[in-house]
Amino acid sequence: MQAFGAFAERLRRSTVQVFSHKERGGGSGVIWNSDGLILTNSHVARSAEMQVELWDGRRFPARVSSRDPRRDLAELRISASSLEPASPGDSSTLRPGELVMAIGNPLGFAGALSTGVVHSIGALPGMGRQSWIRANVRLAPGNSGGPLADARGRVIGINTAIVNGLGVAVPSNTASAFVSRGPRPALGVTLRPARIGLEILDLEPQGAAARASLRTGDILLMSFDDLSDALDSGRDVLRLQFFRGDRTRVRETFVRLGARAEAA
Amino acid sequence: MTNELAALSQELAAAVERAGRAVAAVHARTRFSSSGVFWRPGIIVTAEHTIRREEEITVTLPDGRNVPATLAGSDPGTDVAVLKADWSGDPAPRASTALVPGNLALTIGRSQDSGVNATMGIVSAVSGSWRTWRGGRLDQYIRLDLTLYPGSSGGVVVNTAGEAIGIATSALSRIAGLAIPASTVDRVVDEILTRGRVAKGYLGLGLQPVVLPDHHKGLIVLSLEPEGPAAKAGVVIGDILVSLAGSPVEDTDDIQTVLESHPVGQTVQAGLLRGGAAHQLAITVGERARRS
Numbered sequence: 001m002q003a004f005g006a007f008a009e010r011l012r013r014s015t016v017q018v019f020s021h022k023e024r025g026g027g028s029g030v031i032w033n034s035d036g037l038i039l040t041n042s043h044v045a046r047s048a049e050m051q052v053e054l055w056d057g058r059r060f061p062a063r064v065s066s067r068d069p070r071r072d073l074a075e076l077r078i079s080a081s082s083l084e085p086a087s088p089g090d091s092s093t094l095r096p097g098e099l100v101m102a103i104g105n106p107l108g109f110a111g112a113l114s115t116g117v118v119h120s121i122g123a124l125p126g127m128g129r130q131s132w133i134r135a136n137v138r139l140a141p142g143n144s145g146g147p148l149a150d151a152r153g154r155v156i157g158i159n160t161a162i163v164n165g166l167g168v169a170v171p172s173n174t175a176s177a178f179v180s181r182g183p184r185p186a187l188g189v190t191l192r193p194a195r196i197g198l199e200i201l202d203l204e205p206q207g208a209a210a211r212a213s214l215r216t217g218d219i220l221l222m223s224f225d226d227l228s229d230a231l232d233s234g235r236d237v238l239r240l241q242f243f244r245g246d247r248t249r250v251r252e253t254f255v256r257l258g259a260r261a262e263a264a
Numbered sequence: 265m266t267n268e269l270a271a272l273s274q275e276l277a278a279a280v281e282r283a284g285r286a287v288a289a290v291h292a293r294t295r296f297s298s299s300g301v302f303w304r305p306g307i308i309v310t311a312e313h314t315i316r317r318e319e320e321i322t323v324t325l326p327d328g329r330n331v332p333a334t335l336a337g338s339d340p341g342t343d344v345a346v347l348k349a350d351w352s353g354d355p356a357p358r359a360s361t362a363l364v365p366g367n368l369a370l371t372i373g374r375s376q377d378s379g380v381n382a383t384m385g386i387v388s389a390v391s392g393s394w395r396t397w398r399g400g401r402l403d404q405y406i407r408l409d410l411t412l413y414p415g416s417s418g419g420v421v422v423n424t425a426g427e428a429i430g431i432a433t434s435a436l437s438r439i440a441g442l443a444i445p446a447s448t449v450d451r452v453v454d455e456i457l458t459r460g461r462v463a464k465g466y467l468g469l470g471l472q473p474v475v476l477p478d479h480h481k482g483l484i485v486l487s488l489e490p491e492g493p494a495a496k497a498g499v500v501i502g503d504i505l506v507s508l509a510g511s512p513v514e515d516t517d518d519i520q521t522v523l524e525s526h527p528v529g530q531t532v533q534a535g536l537l538r539g540g541a542a543h544q545l546a547i548t549v550g551e552r553a554r555r556s
Contacts, residue, residue, distance in 0.1 A: 003269040096382040097280030097370060099273040117276060117370070119413070122378025136383040136411055151273035164413055 004115065007153035008101060012055055012111045014086035014155075015103045015146055018044050018062070018076070019051040026051075028104035028146030029076060030155060032179060034083045036060075038076040039175055040145030041160055042067050045074035052078050055111060068183035070228065071130065071174055072160050086147055089154030091171035094133065096120055102137045102159055102167060104146030114138045119166055128228035132168050133157045139167040185231050185257035189214070197221040197243070212240075212255040219243040221250065231257070276370065276384065279426035283372045284380035286356035287420055289324035290333070290347065291376075292317055297324075299373030299419035300347060301431065302355045307457070309449055310418035312338040312345040313435040323349050324376045337456035341400020341464070342444055343433045344452040345418075356420050358446055359427035363390050369408055369443070371432045373419035385410025387429075388440065395517070396436045399464070401524055403451075406430060406443040416441075465523035466552035468492020473515050474504065481514040482506040482537065493550035499536070503543075507535035523549060 018040050019026035027044030029052065031037075038052060050062040060078035067074045101115045116137035124132050135148060139162050148157035148169040157169030188207015191198040198220045203210045214220075220227070221241045230238050238255045286302040293316035300310030300323065308323060315321070315338060323333045331349055338345035367387045374380055386409050394405035408421065412434045421429045421443040430443035455462050468489030476482055482504040488495050505513055508522045509532040526532050528551040536543050 007269070095277035095281065096284070096372075096380050097277040097384070099269065099276065117382055117384040119383055120375065120378040120381035122375075125377060134378070134381070136413070151269045165411060166413055 004101065007149065007151075008103065008113045010084075011086065011101070011103050011147055011149050011153055011155075012113075013084045015055065015111065017053040017105050017110060018145055019053070020045075020047045026105070027142060027144040028159070030145070030147045030158065031083045031085045032075075032088075032175075033085050034081060036078040036080045036083065037179070038062065038078060039158060039179065040074055040076060041072045041158065041170075042069045042074040043072055043160075044145040045076060050076060052076060053110075054080075054083070066178075066183055068178055068186070070128070070184060070186060070231070071170055071178060073158065073170060073175060073178045073183075075179065086149075086155040087153070088172045088176060089150050089152070089156040091133065091156045091173045094118055094121060094150070094156055094171075099151040100135050100137060100148055100156070101153075102135070102139060102143060102146060102148050104139070104143035104159060106140035106142045108142060116167075121171075124163065124168065128225055130174070130228075131171060132160075133171055134163070135167045135169065137167045143167070187214075187227075187231070187255065191220070191224070191227075193224065194219050198224065198227065208255050208257050212253045214240075214242065214253060214255075215244070217244070275424060276368075276382075279370060279422060279424050280372055280380060280382045282426035283356055283370075283420055283422045283428065284374070284382075285326050286354060287326060287372050287374045287380060288349070288351075289374040289376050289415075290314065290321070290418060291323065291330075292321040292335075296414040297375060298415055298417050299375075299432075301418075301420040301428070302326075302351065302353060303449060303453060304355050306348055306351060307336075307355075307453065308333065308347040308349055309431055309453060310345050310347060311431060311433045311435065311444075312340050312343045313433070314417050315345045321347065323347065324374060325349070325351050326353055326374070328379070330376070337460045337462075339400060339452050339456065339462040341396060341398050341462065342402060342448055342452055343396070343398065343400070343435050344431065344444060344449055344456075346453055346456045356422075356428040357426065359423050359425070359429050361423070363387055363404075363406065363423075363429060365389055368424050369410065369421055369429065370424075371408070371410060371412060371416050371419050371421050371441070373416045373432075375415055381413075381415075383410050383413065383416060387443075395520065398436070399520075400462075401448075402436075402442075402445055403447045404445045406445060407437070408432070408441045408443055410441065412441040463528045464552040465526060465528050465549040466492075467494045467519070467523075467547060468550065469494045469499065469505075471505065471516055471519070476504070476506075476537070480506065480512075483513055483516070483519070493547050494534075497534070497545045497547040499534070499545060499547070500538070502538070504537040505534060506537060506542075508532055
């Protein structure tokens with residue numbers, strides 16, 4: 001069918017390659033508006049200074065203007081205008097079985113297309129209550145941050161991960177909410193499930209957890225889903241219980257979420 | 265140009281929705297659930313290899329409720345298991361058109377967390393009756409070129425109208441997923457519901473193919489199950505079996521083919537050579553003991 005090729009070509013012009021300054025390995029991104037707003041995964045935009053390459057080969061330095069690690073989304077800004085933005089679709093009307101296509105830079109092949117159907121839509125075990133799109137499209141490292149589009153070429157998701165061979169994407173409505181309302185509250189920590197609770201592996205220097213004097217190695221006494229719910233509850237201050245070293249004494253701290261000092 | 269593709273997309277989603285109304289998630293193993301389909305009212309068919317326990321099986325119904333299910337029986341040979349669950353919804357609609365290689369096919373499953381799921385590909389090969397490595401017989405060999413994810417096995421394979429072609433299984437072939445044909449599923453379901461199991465016929469003979477002096481082929485009896493069906497009929501070691509139920513037999517597959525059409529308890533005429541002379545014996549087909 002000719003249409004697939006035509007849609008893919010248009011989508012390719014709205015898809016970029018994203019490189020972090022240090023290493024060459026990168027991911028993909030989607031041009032969200034014509035004035036240089038680019039959406040990608042938070043795990044792709046690791047450093048504050050990034051590079052973006054357009055489909056026509058032009059390369060721009062990019063600044064990470066916002067980041068939401070829990071939804072794995074990040075916003076990049078480049079100094080360019082008259083870009084060709086992708087047209088977002090409504091991910092809430094998506095049904096299993098619909099045709100989808102993914103464009104990205106898997107394993108360094110720029111602008112590669114893969115196609116398939118929506119496999120399912122819903123929560124992923126152990127990833128909180130938010131909804132994800134799963135699709136039977138073949139993805140590879142480098143597809144991350146690139147678009148997943150429907151049969152009309154409208155972007156309905158941002159490709160994020162591969163789980164049991166299935167492509168997993170952040171729904172476009174979640175991405176739109178991130179662009180219009182900014183990141184959801186976050187602790188600013190990297191966590192790993194421990195035997196009980198969640199161990200803090202790393203803290204952002206000015207993150208909410210760091211400001212509440214939590215440290216690397218502390219163990220938060222809650223599950224990942226509990227933490228997600230607490231962060232999404234709308235409260236400004238969370239009371240967190242944790243262990244520090246001594247596993248017989250439960251400690252407590254108050255974390256003020258509020259306005260986050262974004263990496264500028 | 266748009267709309268051919270968008271129309272196909274909507275047609276596929278509608279097929280998934282239609283067939284998905286009869287698809288359940290089956291919880292009968294640890295980690296991943298599998299899928300099953302309401303084949304008849306209150307009767308779920310799934311892939312036998314995904315059933316790892318006989319008790320405490322639950323299913324997630326098309327309406328999202330979790331209910332207990334009981335195992336009515338299973339047939340490892342065709343990888344079909346039959347469950348009973350209390351649900352009044354309609355069973356999956358059946359495909360009536362003939363299948364050819366290249367037809368689009370979808371496998372539809374269900375999981376408790378995210379509901380209906382679908383994968384798409386094509387039918388890559390269709391051929392006649394085929395014996396599985398597990399010893400069962402499928403009425404057709406239907407090979408699928410689509411990805412079966414963990415949890416897809418036991419789901420229903422449908423055409424673009426959402427009509428059932430068969431049941432998806434990854435356990436019958438090393439190279440591809442297969443669809444257990446609808447007619448085979450019907451036969452196995454009938455047998456399990458009437459008898460609780462699929463009985464396998466057996467003669468109690470150890471046989472080896474041999475070439476006869478006249479260049480015909482036969483099967484020489486090397487061993488005999490004492491008190492087995494053949495022994496009771498008077499077969500002795502050294503006899504050469506040349507026909508069974510009127511058809512010539514040249515290898516052990518021929519024996520299996522005859523046994524598939526002669527249920528346990530039926531009597532078959534065996535033609536054999538003993539000391540160069542032709543004999544006819546009537547053997548009553550016995551039932552092979554089930555491995556536990």
